Amino acid sequence: MKLQASLLGLAIASALAFAPAQAANGNRADIVNRANALVSAQPAILHSNAGDRFVVRDVVVDRLGTEHVRYDRTWNGLPVLGGDFIMHSRNGQLTGVSQTLQSAARPNLTPRISADQAIVEAGAKFGMRFSGVPTSRMVIYARGATPVLAHDVVYEGIKQDQTPTRMHYIVDANSGKILDRWDDIHTNRTASTGAARPGPGRQGGGTCTSPAAATGTGASLFLGSVTIGTTNCGSFYQMVDRTRGSSAGYNATHDMNNKTGNSMGDVFTDADNAWGSGTLSNRATVAVDAHYGIAMTWDYYKNKHSRNGIDGIGTGAISRVHYGNNYGNAFWSDGCYCMTFGDGDNGATIYPLVSLDVAGHEMSHGVTSRTANLTYSGESGGLNEATSDIFGTMVEFYANNASDPGDYVMGEELFPNNSTMSEAIRWMFKPSLDSKYGSTYSPDCYSGSLGSLDVHYSSGVANHFFYLLAEGAVVPAGFGAGTWANLTPSSLVCNGNIGLTGIGKDKAAAIWYVALTTQFTSSTNYAQARTGTLAAASTLYGAGSAEYNAVNAAWAAVNVNAAPVVQQPLPQRRR
CATH class of the missing domain: 3.10.450.40 (Nuclear Transport Factor 2; Chain: A,)
Structure with a gap:
């Protein structure tokens, strides 16, 4: 439903049903009404103009009782890109605003260019x-x-x-x-429609009558034998997880049959609920990895952050595997509400892109799109990519699978004969290690030109921050002096602070998640990400706490300091 209100000339539409149910349904309307009153009373702070209209997109109440209400903005009926903001309040009193809009000025509405x-x-x-x-x-x-x-x-x-x-x-x-x-297509690597969610695709085993939740066994490519959620259709099974999702959509895995485009392919079916063989000769093998990886990502968000799926209200998503021919990438698309995984070159140089951290990475793009909606350009695009790397990494730790132990290296499982992890998509503790792949690489340290890079490179500084926050200036085992990476503590920091200590990955991830969902807006830049994560640390652990001070120190260690930086998005470079 939509609740319309007119307050001092500002029309505010509250799309209550769209936002994740972070607040109890019973008090949701009250929270929005309080926020609407504050919006009406604070036109100067919000850089409001008489033609501005606002739509509530999300409501979150944090552990301290602070209410965070996220708004999109239009002006005279036109979307204002970068005009979104978050009202923060407690007991009806404004405590702050997160926004990037800098002016109440609005342009002339007569275009010279048609x-x-x-x-x-x-x-x-x-x-x-x-x-x-x-x-x-x-x-x-x-x-x-x-x-x-x-x-x-x-x-x-x-x-x-x-x-x-x-x-x-x-x-x-x-x-x-x-x-x-x-x-709008968010990929895992450099390379690479607002439509309704498509149907489940063709059902290769026939019509599923009286579907019931089941538990299958899978022989995966990367993780050994795993259990997966499936659906019993009577005479056959589908790779549809009825324990993760709802009637609006369950998590399901489809075979794209090496096609590209918008087709949803065929849902995987099986006669005995035993899937894959652990080898690439069986098409279901990589489906097992993807299906399991998305399940682990779902469980991670639910058990660690109390989030019910991508949209927060339990709608499942589709994973599409065997996309294209020798396609060496993976991506998230809002248009199909789906994750898509290519086969690489089937292990000649790169395996199918269905590793745990990649699955977590792609599903996390969906979470970002339903929360901060970080625009995939400039510094906000780098923060979008880093968010997926951060939570993809955390999913790998959460799964605790002996065949793929948690680490801060993205996609290392995809490369054959890679015991030293010298091949990867990204190294979070030292982003510039990807310089081995070409002249354009991920910087370790912030500079004003960061936003001009492709988002997969500008993500490096946030990845680096997260590692230092979690672990400190500690060289990971296998990457120290004398190894191929030849790292030392001093090479991990940009300001010489080799005594930097970490707070642990779970606390670091909790801070980033709270910042994403209650502080970041679509155009948040690195300086604002620093402010947002400090606010999140204050909420979780207290202002001036060891965790709060660690956030400040970790940003300083990657050269993101208190001085404000105005984001000027530039065209992306492509590898």
């Missing part, structure tokens, strides 16, 4: 065959210092490497300049 012209400008940058018809909508672009009238042009297609793309180009409606760009 939608058709904007589509042409964006098409020149898209530079590949597109599918369907490009679209354009008028928006207010407010991720920079001054809000600008712009066209949000969207092109869809399939990249040469088989990754689908849904590219947004923000075109200045007066000059035709490309102000920003980002992809």
Whole structure:
């Protein structure tokens, strides 16, 4: 439902049903009403304009009773990109606002550049065959210092490497300049429609009558023998986990049959509820890894952060495996509410991308999209990617599987003969180790140019922060002096603080999760992430606590300090 209110000329729509049920249903409307009153009373703080309208997107009440209400903003009916904010209050009193909008000024609404012209400008940058018809909508672009009238042009297609793309180009409606760009498809590696959730795909074993939850056994590629949630259909079984999800959608795993695009493929079926063989010759083997990995991610969020699935209200998602031919990537798409995994080159140089940390990484993109919705561009895009690396890593630790012990290396299981972990997608404790793959690499330390990098590289500084917060300036076993990485404590910090101590991975993850869900907005940059994680540490452990001070010290160790930094998103570079 939507609750409409008009307070001092500000229309506020409260989309209560959309937000995760972090507050009890009985007091949810009261929380929103209190927040609406504060919004009405604080136009200057919110840089409000007479044409502003607000929609509640999320409500969270933390352990101290502070109410965090997340709003999206429009102006004269146009979406304000970067205009979202979070009202923080306790006992009806404002305690703070998280936002990136810097001005109450609004642009002239008469464009000099038409939608058709904007589509042409964006098409020149898209530079590949597109599918369907490009679209354009008028928006207010407010991720920079001054809000600008712009066209949000969207092109869809399939990249040469088989990754689908849904590219947004923000075109200045007066000059035709490309102000920003980002992809709705969030990949695991450099390379690589707001539609309703698709149906379950074809059912290879026939119609599932009187479905019932079951427990199957799986012979996985990476993890040995595991148990997985399945569905008993009477005469056969489906790889549909009825214990994780709801009638709105259960977690399910589908075979893409090496096709690309928007097809959902076939749900995996089996006669005896014993899946895979542990080898790539059996198509169900990698499905077991993906299905199990998503289950572990679901359980991690539920048991560690009290979150009920991606959207917080228990809607399951689809995992698609065997996507494309020799496709060496994985991705999350909001359009299909699904995770998709390629086969790599079947182990010649890289295995199918269904390792535990990759599954956790992709599902965490979905969690980010339903919370902070960090825009996949500039510094916010780097924080989006880092969030997935952080929680993908935490899922690996949570699963506690002897075949894939937890570590701070992303995707190490994907590479053959990799006992020293010298091959990986990313190394969180020393992001610049990926310089071995090319001249563009992940920086260890913050600089003002970080936002100009591809989001998979700009994520490195946040990954580095998280490792230092969790473990301190301690070289992981196997990466010290004399090894291929040749690391020392001094090489792990940017400010010489080799005495930096960690607070443990669980506390570090709790701080990041609270910051993501109650402090970060769509355009949060690194300076604001520092502020947000300090606020989260204060909520969880107290201002001035050892944990709070550790957050401050870890950010300082990657050169993110108190001085504010204005985010200016730039076009992404691609490997």
